[in-house]
Amino acid sequence: MTNGVLVHLDDVRKTYHSGEMEVRAVRGVTLEIRQGEFVALMGASGSGKSTLMNVLGCLDRPSAGRYLLDGADVSGLDRDQLADIRNSKIGFVFQGFNLLPRTSARENVELPLLYGHHRLTNAQLREKADAVLASVGLQGREDHHPSQLSGGQQQRVAIARALINQPEVLLADEPTGNLDSRTSVDIMGVFQQLNDNGITIIMVTHEPDIAMYARRNVVMRDGLVQSDRAVTQRFDAKVEAQKLTDAEEPEPAQK
Amino acid sequence: MRFGATFKIAFRALRRNKLRSVLTALGIIIGVGAVIAMVGIGNGAKAQVEAQIASLGENVILIFSGSTTSSGIRTGWGGAGTLKIEDADAIRREVPGIVNVSEEVVSNSQIASGNQNWFTRIYGESAEYLDIRQWALSDGAPFTDQDVRSANKVCVIGATTATQIFGSSDAVGQALRIKNVPFTVTGVLTRKGLSTQGVDQDDVVIMPFTTAMKRVAGGTTLRNINVQVGNAKDLALAQQQIIDLLRQRHNIRAGRDDDFTVRNQQEIADAQTAATDVMTGLLAAIAGVSLIVGGIGIMNIMLVSVTERTREIGTRMAVGAHGRDILTQFLIEAVSLSSIGGLIGIIVGVVGSKTISAVKHWPSLISPSSIIVAFLFSAAVGIFFGFYPARKAAALDPIEALRYE
Numbered sequence: 001m002t003n004g005v006l007v008h009l010d011d012v013r014k015t016y017h018s019g020e021m022e023v024r025a026v027r028g029v030t031l032e033i034r035q036g037e038f039v040a041l042m043g044a045s046g047s048g049k050s051t052l053m054n055v056l057g058c059l060d061r062p063s064a065g066r067y068l069l070d071g072a073d074v075s076g077l078d079r080d081q082l083a084d085i086r087n088s089k090i091g092f093v094f095q096g097f098n099l100l101p102r103t104s105a106r107e108n109v110e111l112p113l114l115y116g117h118h119r120l121t122n123a124q125l126r127e128k129a130d131a132v133l134a135s136v137g138l139q140g141r142e143d144h145h146p147s148q149l150s151g152g153q154q155q156r157v158a159i160a161r162a163l164i165n166q167p168e169v170l171l172a173d174e175p176t177g178n179l180d181s182r183t184s185v186d187i188m189g190v191f192q193q194l195n196d197n198g199i200t201i202i203m204v205t206h207e208p209d210i211a212m213y214a215r216r217n218v219v220m221r222d223g224l225v226q227s228d229r230a231v232t233q234r235f236d237a238k239v240e241a242q243k244l245t246d247a248e249e250p251e252p253a254q255k
Numbered sequence: 256m257r258f259g260a261t262f263k264i265a266f267r268a269l270r271r272n273k274l275r276s277v278l279t280a281l282g283i284i285i286g287v288g289a290v291i292a293m294v295g296i297g298n299g300a301k302a303q304v305e306a307q308i309a310s311l312g313e314n315v316i317l318i319f320s321g322s323t324t325s326s327g328i329r330t331g332w333g334g335a336g337t338l339k340i341e342d343a344d345a346i347r348r349e350v351p352g353i354v355n356v357s358e359e360v361v362s363n364s365q366i367a368s369g370n371q372n373w374f375t376r377i378y379g380e381s382a383e384y385l386d387i388r389q390w391a392l393s394d395g396a397p398f399t400d401q402d403v404r405s406a407n408k409v410c411v412i413g414a415t416t417a418t419q420i421f422g423s424s425d426a427v428g429q430a431l432r433i434k435n436v437p438f439t440v441t442g443v444l445t446r447k448g449l450s451t452q453g454v455d456q457d458d459v460v461i462m463p464f465t466t467a468m469k470r471v472a473g474g475t476t477l478r479n480i481n482v483q484v485g486n487a488k489d490l491a492l493a494q495q496q497i498i499d500l501l502r503q504r505h506n507i508r509a510g511r512d513d514d515f516t517v518r519n520q521q522e523i524a525d526a527q528t529a530a531t532d533v534m535t536g537l538l539a540a541i542a543g544v545s546l547i548v549g550g551i552g553i554m555n556i557m558l559v560s561v562t563e564r565t566r567e568i569g570t571r572m573a574v575g576a577h578g579r580d581i582l583t584q585f586l587i588e589a590v591s592l593s594s595i596g597g598l599i600g601i602i603v604g605v606v607g608s609k610t611i612s613a614v615k616h617w618p619s620l621i622s623p624s625s626i627i628v629a630f631l632f633s634a635a636v637g638i639f640f641g642f643y644p645a646r647k648a649a650a651l652d653p654i655e656a657l658r659y660e
Contacts, residue, residue, distance in 0.1 A: 059573065059654050080577045087575020094657065098570040102271040114260040115575035161574070 005071075006168055006200050007033040007056065012065035012075075014051050025051035027223035028065070033169075033202065038195040040211035040231075041204045043220035050173070052220065053204045057090055057171045058082045070168050087115050091162025095174035097154045099146040105157045106142040109133055112165050132160040136190055152183035159190060163199075170194065172203040176210050182244055188213040189237030213237060261580055265587035272560075276592060279556045282549030283596030283636065284603055287629045289542035291604025294625045296611060297535025299618035304531050308524040310447055310456075312387040316482040316494050318346075318501070321514035336476030337514040342504060343480045350482075350496045352489035355383035357481040358464045362472040366420065366460060367432045373419040377433065377460045379467025380481075385411075385444075387483045395427035395442030398463055406465035411442040413457035431460070436470045438462065494519055550593070550636035557589050557644035568648050569656025582649035589641020590634055597633025601626050 014026040026048045033039055043049040054060040055067060058074055061082070067075045074085055086092075091112075099108045109129040113120055120128070130142055136156040146154050155175060162170055172191070176184035192213060195201050203214060211217050212235040219227045269276045320338045343358045360379040365372055378384075382400045385392075398409045410431065417426045431438045447456040468474060484493045494517055501515055561568070568581055605621055612619040 054654050057573070059657075080579075083572065083575050083577050086573060092573045094570075094573075096566075098566060098573075098657065100271075100567055100570070103267065107267060111571070112574040114264055115571070115577075115580060119259070165575075 004035045005032050006035045006037075006069070007031065007202070008066075008068040009056075010066040010068070012052075012055060012062040012067055014048075014055060014060065015063045025223055026055070026062070029220075029223075029225055031218065031225065031228075033200065035168075035200055036195070036198050038191070038201045038213075038215040039203070040214035040217045041202060041220065042206060042208070042211055042217055043226075044206070047220040048223040049204055049220045051223075053171065053173055053202075056169075056202060057092060058085045083115075084117075087112055088117075088165055089168045091159075091165070091167040091170045093155070093158050093162050093170065093172040093175045095177035097146070097151075097158045097178070099154055099157055099161075101147070102145055104143045104145060105133060105138060105149070105160075106130065108146070108157055109160045109164055111161060116165060128164060129160070132164050133157070135163070136160045150183070151179050152186050155179065155183075155187050156190065159187075159194075163194070169200045169202060172201065174205055175203060176205070176207065182241075184210060185237055185240045185244065188235070189241065192237050209235070258583070261583045262587060264580075265584045265591060268564075268584070269588055269591060275556060275560075279553055280592045280596035280599070282552035283546065283593045283633050284549075284600040286542065286546030286549040286636075287597045287600025287633050288603035288607055289545050290539060290629050290632075291601055291621060291625060292608040292611065292619075293538035293542040294535060295604070295608035295619040295621040296617055297531065297538050298620040298622060298625070299608075299612065301528055301531040301535060302620050303618050304527050305524065307448075307450060308520065308527055310388070311520055311523070312389060312481075312483060313520070314484040314487050314490055315387060315520040316484065316490070316497065317518045317520070318342075318480040318482065318497060319516045319518070320476060320478060321516070336474065337505065338477040338480055338501075339475070340477065342501060343477065345500060345504060346480065346482060346497055349500055350493055352484050352486060352493050353482055354485040355387045355481075355483040357381040357384040357387055358477050359384075359479045359481055360464050360467045360472045360474070361478050362467070364433055364471060366416070368420045368429060371420045371422075373416065375416050375419075375458050375460055377462065377467060377471050379464030379472065380461055381464060383483075384461065384481065387481055390447065391445045392442040393445045394425070395440070397442055403463040403465055406463060406469050408436060408438045408462075408466060408470065409441050410438045410460050410462035410466075411444055412440055412461070413444050413459040414446040415455055415457040416460055417443045419458075433460070433471055438466075490519055490521065546632065546636060549596070550640040553589055553592055553637060554640035554644060556592075557585060557641055558647070560588075561585065561644050561648040564648075565651065565656050565659040568651050569653050569659065572651070572653035573657060578649040581651075582645045585645035585648050586638065586641050589645065590637035593637025593641075594630065594634040597630045600633065601629060604629070 009029050009031040012026060012029045013024070016023040016025060029052060041049050041053065051060070055062050062075050065075065066073060069085065069089060074082070077085065100111070106126065106129045109132055110125045113125055113128065133139065133142055136159050138153060138156050138160065141149065141153065146157070149157065176187055179187060188210065191201055191203070205211055212231060212233070214231055215234065216230050218225060318338065320336055340358060343356055347353065347356045357380045362377050363374065364377050365374050382398060382403055385397050392411065393414070395411070397411055398407070402409050412426060412431070420426070420431065421429060426440045426443050429440050431440055444457065450456050482493070482497065484490050498513065498517055502513065505514055507513065571581060608619040608621060611617060
């Protein structure tokens, strides 16, 4: 019924009022993202990409225009309805991971389930969380607290949390911003694998080489889409990881 | 939604900050504990006073002779000798609802037996007196109506008097000399202890009032008349009828003052318990202040917690928490702290007041109602002081909260 179109933005605008000043952060964006795409949303700071991301993530409402998510108009929903959409249809991955401190990986991953409409028993919560953690390669770390995990592992926990409600779309906001290049490639590997399994991913990044892991790059400038093109020479995380390993070869591998 | 899940979330959050949770609850523990202990001690004191007053007898009306003025010197109540034996008889005869009447004369005298002597109070009473005071004998028998009518030289003595005169030997049947008149001790009274004024009630000799008037006190008038009414609801009516009867008998015209005074035991009790009520109130108020301070502690910590956990709140909202869920979570955290603190405080308060009464020998009385009130109050403190921080958390904008550093 949606012809595979998951996200449909129709002349979306977002204007902020700060005192007398009017800031037009997004000035009319029309965009379609189909099921199974992996889109990198790029642009300099102030280009409006973060604002667009907030709208896409249903954290914010557009001032004008229409936003259809999975065929349903979400531009006019209230705070609580948006929260329900975020819970059931969107998975978030943040730059700073945003895990609850002093809380086990499992309990962090369970969090969206607690706000969902299905009442689950503790055993069901645990089972689901452990399964998703295993799918991002964190088997055996379920009881670790964030402080006991590396940056890459923390981001994997965050990805598991984003996936637990089987969302329509995974929204990643600078997912590699706090990670070294080796770990960044790891995370891109996770994303590519998820995407190969059919999950739609929209990723905000300002790093061109990270954007090369996506299938499509949308570049924003001054609140408008400047370019929108498919990635021709796409990076494969497996290959890139191997390159990094080869470069380190002279040193005896420690890992 | 999902109230159970919110509980789970709130408890997980409290568990994450164990030390802080315990310290915050400590404020409430101390507050509730103090309230329970202080009210317990206050109520204990009140119960003790009430028990002492009850030992005066139930539903008792006291009628005192009037004062007299002689050469400008006023004698105080009982000095004028306006009450006659006939007045007591008339009350017995004419006022309905009365069960016991005792004519009372009081004097102080040296008493002696063998080589021991002692100075004590001599009460002349009717045979009904011991019923009015609900005063049992530990040994022997009371004097009888026949003893009163015949003005026999018999008496019963208090426990203190018995010890002072007869030591550990049996007093019943012994002779007691009062003003060189030999009396036979027919019985020894059980111990009543100190009165509310600190007078030893057991340091006493009680004999028929007829004998007392003739042999000890002299005179023909009564100091006072003790009247016991059968039913508390008849007390006020009987009191008024006694006043009317005595005014009529004493020929007091309307507008003139009574030449006697009527008090009932309830008035005396009210005056005494009013004092302990004030004390209990003061203690509870002081303890209540510490409960309020504990509540402010909760509010303070919750406000710090909301600020510190802004990103957490943003994350929760991003994954689907409604404002209401956040509000409930923080309210549950606050109420859990205060009511768990309240529960522990109840234990601390009960143990504390028991300890104080064991060490200091103060009576303490903890009523279930004071426990329930203290617990509900602690929960209410949590809601009251937790609401503002919780509202603040729920009103956060998810985008700003997520970016909060």
